Amino acid sequence: MIEKRSHMGGNIYCENIDSINVHKYGAHIFHTSNKEVWQFVNSFVEFNRFTNSPLANYKGILYNLPFNMNTFNKLWGVNTPQQAKEKLEEQRGRFAHIIEPQNLEEQALKLCGEDVYYTFIKEYTEKQWGRSATELPAFIIQRIPFRFTYDNNYFNDDYQGIPKGGYNKLIEGLIDGIEIRLNTNYFENKAELDNLADKILFTGRIDEFFDYEFGALEYRGLFFEHERLDIEDFQGNAVVNYNERNVPYTRIIEHKHFEFGRQPFTVITREYPGEFANDNEPYYPVNDQKNTQIYLKYKEKAESNGKLLLGGRLAQYAYFDMDDTVEASLSLAKKEFGIF
Structure with missing residues (x-):
């Protein structure tokens, strides 16, 4: 080696x-x-029970990731899954005219609307890639996962x-x-x-x-x-x-x-x-x-x-x-x- x-x-x-x-x-x-895979790595060392529950800091306010009811409650003041879904659909509706997104910004706005995009995605992504979201290809964001439960576990996998x-x-x-x-x-x-x-x-x-x-x-x-x-x-x-x-x-x-x-x-x-x-x-x-x-x-x-x-x-x-x-x-x- x-x-x-x-x-x-x-x-x-x-x-x-x-x-x-x-x-x-x-x-x-x-x-x-x-x-x-899990059994293979554990055959060399035992893994602990750490659960990834990251936070996002935007202008001094901390939000839970991934996007879930804790996030939506702080962002919009909604308390129930139905309220969150209605708010999300309202935001997406403003960009329904975008049929074929030409860049990451258009793709993200179509998927999540303006509040989620401008709070969590735009500036972070531009910083990560060193270029404007309008210059990045749309395929970078295939989908944006939303959870309508109060669950801050970032991964959906069986083991972590x-x-x-x-x-x-x-x-x-x-x-x-x-x-x-x-x-x-x-x-x-x-x-x-x-x-x-x-x-x-x-x-x-x-x-x-x-x-x-x-x-x-x-x-x-x-x-x-x-x-x-x-x-x-x-x-x-x-x-x-x-x-x-x-x-x-x-x-x-x-x-x-x-x-x-x-x-x-x-x-x-x-x-x-x-x-x-x-x-x-x-x-x-x-x-x-x-x-x-x-x-x-x-x-x-x-x-x-x-x-x-x-x-x-x-x-x-x-x-x-x-x-x-x-x-x-x-x-x-x-x-x-x-x-x-």
């Missing part, structure tokens, strides 16, 4: 800061409805939680007995490393693997600012989104809440979106038409290479959750090696 960083685990790596497991590359909350003791426990179980080279750049040692293998499972940037033959694929970057504070609790919740454009970060993570910590201090992380450049890490693929066409050329070339296997967000140029990645890995192992 080849890793260019000084540690294993990729973006789920946790840095232990005075007994708090800090998600160094952003919050990772494991959730799945696939029982096989955080590894007890942090994700490094899961990493250690997964790599047990495997030869590992840290601080090693695959491309600087490619000829030597390729000669060691019958198959190569590549999880880096597919355009970099082929030396950008068809052009560079676009990504959005993320930047993290970690801070230890000598207070017991900073925000009372693991995740708080900041929807306003003039707040430079998209969210603040308070890590102790992932594992129900009771330390007299805390560690927070501010998460900033930004442009990707080769001297930082790519996080989100820009899956527009231009980039998809480029990726398909790389995919076709990869498939013609009998030694090469692709895995993960960067190599497959798609957004995957952790459970998607585990499920794909298990399927690949079954196909290639007949195990699991």
